Amino acid sequence: MQTTINSPVGFTGLGLHSGQPVRMVLRPADADYGIWFRRTDVIGRDAMVPAIWNAVVPSRLCTRIANAAGIEVSTIEHIMAALAGTGVRNALIEIDGPEVPILDGSAAPFVRGILARGLRVQQAPIRAIRILDDVEVRDGDAVARLSAADALEMEFHIDFEDAAIGRQDKHLTLANGVFVRELSDSRTFCRQEDVEAMQANGLALGGTYDNAVVVDGARVLSPGGLRHADEPVRHKMLDALGDLALAGAPILGRYTGHRAGHALTNSLLRALFARPESYRMIICGPRTVERLPGAGLQQADYRAIA
Numbered sequence: 015m016q017t018t019i020n021s022p023v024g025f026t027g028l029g030l031h032s033g034q035p036v037r038m039v040l041r042p043a044d045a046d047y048g049i050w051f052r053r054t055d056v057i058g059r060d061a062m063v064p065a066i067w068n069a070v071v072p073s074r075l076c077t078r079i080a081n082a083a084g085i086e087v088s089t090i091e092h093i094m095a096a097l098a099g100t101g102v103r104n105a106l107i108e109i110d111g112p113e114v115p116i117l118d119g120s121a122a123p124f125v126r127g128i129l130a131r132g133l134r135v136q137q138a139p140i141r142a143i144r145i146l147d148d149v150e151v152r153d154g155d156a157v158a159r160l161s162a163a164d165a166l167e168m169e170f171h172i173d174f175e176d177a178a179i180g181r182q183d184k185h186l187t188l189a190n191g192v193f194v195r196e197l198s199d200s201r202t203f204c205r206q207e208d209v210e211a212m213q214a215n216g217l218a219l220g221g222t223y224d225n226a227v228v229v230d231g232a233r234v235l236s237p238g239g240l241r242h243a244d245e246p247v248r249h250k251m252l253d254a255l256g257d258l259a260l261a262g263a264p265i266l267g268r269y270t271g272h273r274a275g276h277a278l279t280n281s282l283l284r285a286l287f288a289r290p291e292s293y294r295m296i297i298c299g300p301r302t303v304e305r306l307p308g309a310g311l312q313q314a315d316y317r318a319i320a
Contacts, residue, residue, distance in 0.1 A: 016103040016136040017308075018042040023127040027115030030089055030202075030225070031075065036111040040093075040127065043104040045138035048262060049097060051079070051087045055110045059083045065094060065107075067260040067283040077257055077276045089114045091276065095256030096124035098264070099193030101308020102133065103140065119201035119225040121252055125194055129311075140298040142306070145267030147292040151281045156273040158282040160292075163268040165189050165305035166258075170251050171272045176205060177232035182247035190310035193255065199241055200248035203227035206235060254279055255307065261286075263295070264306045 024039045043050075049065040060083040063069065069079040071086065078088035093114050097105060099121065117123040150159040169185040186192055206228055227245060228235040242248055250271065257279040258265055271279070286293060296302070303309055 016045050016138045017133045018104040020132040020134050023131050027117045029113030030116035036115045038109040041106045043106045045136040047104040051107045070280045091253050091256035092121045094259040095252050096121040098259035100128045116225045120199050122199040125198045142264045144294050149286045149292050158274040158278045159270040161268045167268040169270045172247050176229050178229035179246050182244045184247045188307040189305045197248050197252045200245045201227050203246045206230040
């Protein structure tokens with residue numbers, strides 16, 4: 015059965031790139047509604063923006079969506095990951111600016127808010143996208159691939175010159191609370207020199223050591239250090255889940271990313287839907303539902319990010 019959040023929950027913080035305060039409210043929605051954003055600051059134009067793969071517009075540093083009227087919402091990947099990872103299929107997200115608040119740089123504040131309100135089961139079946147054949151996209155040495163699997167598996171590889179990050183590899187099956195326990199609290203990361211360059215060009219104006227892991231060579235500059243020894247690759251997996259959630263339905267397949275980012279994952283979805291023979295839409299039976307992200311959440315999973 016599909017799910018939505020029980021009651022509204024609000025979040026207030028700075029936009030990562032704009033540095034401006036943003037108020038966002040996550041509201042319940044009917045079955046088969048999907049995920050939509052509504053810009054409450056927009057008057058006289060279509061303020062509704064769908065969270066779907068073909069609404070994504072080019073952006074180098076985050077995932078940004080836009081409607082036909084040109085109204086945009088950016089940095090949506092963490093809230094999308096939180097919704098997918100807790101199994102929320104239907105929600106209206108009201109926001110009073112063009113960028114989702116960054117909060118602590120992870121999905122954990124969104125997950126905590128969702129779980130605090132609880133989920134409402136809706137009497138409608140869940141449709142999922144079963145991967146039948148390999149689909150792959152490349153950009154230089156970056157690769158993203160979908161292949162057949164019985165659940166959403168994720169494998170990610172990163173390799174950075176900075177010793178604080180280095181080479182990291184991780185593989186997870188995202189069911190039974192794994193996203194909440196293993197990925198949701200992992201923060202976005204960057205190099206100190208990249209922060210300086212971005213801010214000099216009017217970007218990342220809301221970025222601080224409190225909402226990102228900032229590294230400089232072998233040093234982690236953010237207070238408290240890393241939450242996990244491999245926090246960077248975990249965050250890349252978090253981002254990938256949020257970007258895959260824009261498929262419009264859960265994916266049953268294995269995602270492999272090597273140095274992949276937001277744009278490449280969206281290119282992968284576009285390649286997938288351009289090849290109808292590579293997937294099949296299915297109605298999930300009880301055993302398949304048990305394998306979806308968000309299935310099988312337990313109180314212990316909630317406490318892991320409390």
